[in-house]
Amino acid sequence: MKKFRLVAMVSAAALAIGAPAMASELVTNGDFSSGFAGFTTNYSEIPPGSENDATGDLFMSTNPGGICGCWASINDHTTGTGNMLVIDGAANANSIIWSETVAVLANAAYQLSFSAVNLNFQSPQPSVVASVNGTSIIDTDLLPVNFNAPVWLNFSQTFNSGAATSLTISFVDPANTHFFNDLALDDISLTGPAPEGGVPEPAAWALMIAGFGLTGATLRRRRAAVPARA
Numbered sequence: 001m002k003k004f005r006l007v008a009m010v011s012a013a014a015l016a017i018g019a020p021a022m023a024s025e026l027v028t029n030g031d032f033s034s035g036f037a038g039f040t041t042n043y044s045e046i047p048p049g050s051e052n053d054a055t056g057d058l059f060m061s062t063n064p065g066g067i068c069g070c071w072a073s074i075n076d077h078t079t080g081t082g083n084m085l086v087i088d089g090a091a092n093a094n095s096i097i098w099s100e101t102v103a104v105l106a107n108a109a110y111q112l113s114f115s116a117v118n119l120n121f122q123s124p125q126p127s128v129v130a131s132v133n134g135t136s137i138i139d140t141d142l143l144p145v146n147f148n149a150p151v152w153l154n155f156s157q158t159f160n161s162g163a164a165t166s167l168t169i170s171f172v173d174p175a176n177t178h179f180f181n182d183l184a185l186d187d188i189s190l191t192g193p194a195p196e197g198g199v200p201e202p203a204a205w206a207l208m209i210a211g212f213g214l215t216g217a218t219l220r221r222r223r224a225a226v227p228a229r230a
Contacts, residue, residue, distance in 0.1 A: 023111075023191045026102040027169070029075075030114075030188035032083035042095040043087070056090025056178075058097070064119050064184055071119040072150040077186040086119070089126055089173050089181025098185065099170040102157050103195045104161045110192035112169060113156035118142035119182040126183045131170050132159065141182055162219070165195070 028038030036045050036058075065073025066085045076084040080106040087097055104110060117127050130138040137157045161167065169190060175181045 011107060012045065026110075026190045026194065027188055027190065030190075031078045032060060032085055033078075039098050039100045040096070041098055043097055044063040053097045056095055056097075056173075057088040059086040059088070060084075063183075064150075064182075069180055072117070072147050074117060074119075074152070074184070077152045078106065084184045086165040086184045087126075087173065087182065089175060089178055089183070091178040093174050094129075094172045097171045097173060098188065099168060101166055101168040102190060104165060104167050105193050105195055106161055106163050108161050108164050108193050109158060110161055110167070110190060111156055111158045112137060112190050113154070114138075114171075114188045115152045115154050115186045116140075116142055116207070117150055117152050117184050119141070119184060121147040121151070125168065126181045127174050128155075128183065128185070129172050129174055130155075130157075131172070132167050133164060133166075134170075148221045161192075162186040199222045 029035075041058060043058045045060075046057050059067055060083050061067055062081065062083060063075060064071040064084070067086060071086075072198055078080045085098065104193065112130060112132065114128075114130065118125055120126075124143050127141050129136050129137070137159055138155050140155060142153065165191070169188075171185065171188075173183070184202075
């Protein structure tokens, strides 16, 4: 009975090894439920009331309308009650708002997605550029909102990692003005195979090899036990 159990375990291990890697979430804190953790920025992470027009400011908020009456009132994209990243745009263009580096598999498909909303009803509207290892893959203007009914806009792009085994995801605002350059980001996500998902563990290989040997020995014994026909 123990032998048959081991064979069953080996079969399951072999199936697991042969299965394709499942898509995993690779961004650490994309919904901002942990506040400012998990990413780097060139902006100032400050409490409301300490704005610096030159460098740009970031706020962690459940509703930007509560920070400034000049900004649209909107709940977070994830649950309606959680955090979002509120951006008071920098006067100098292309300062990094958000950046994170993650390990990936080479030559694998990944999808970057996020949600954004313009917080003003006036022009010029802010822009968001999302890049991977310095190459822009999403570049979009956020149109002025209906101030009384703002709506989150969702963006996504699928790409191949190529030879890279790590990806630096960055968001910048290319506008070179501080005025009416205000937006919010939420649900930043990078999905695809995690690096460890594509390589079998040594213990799994050992179990599979031992199981194949046990299975062969069991079959040989069964053949030997079958009486020869007259």
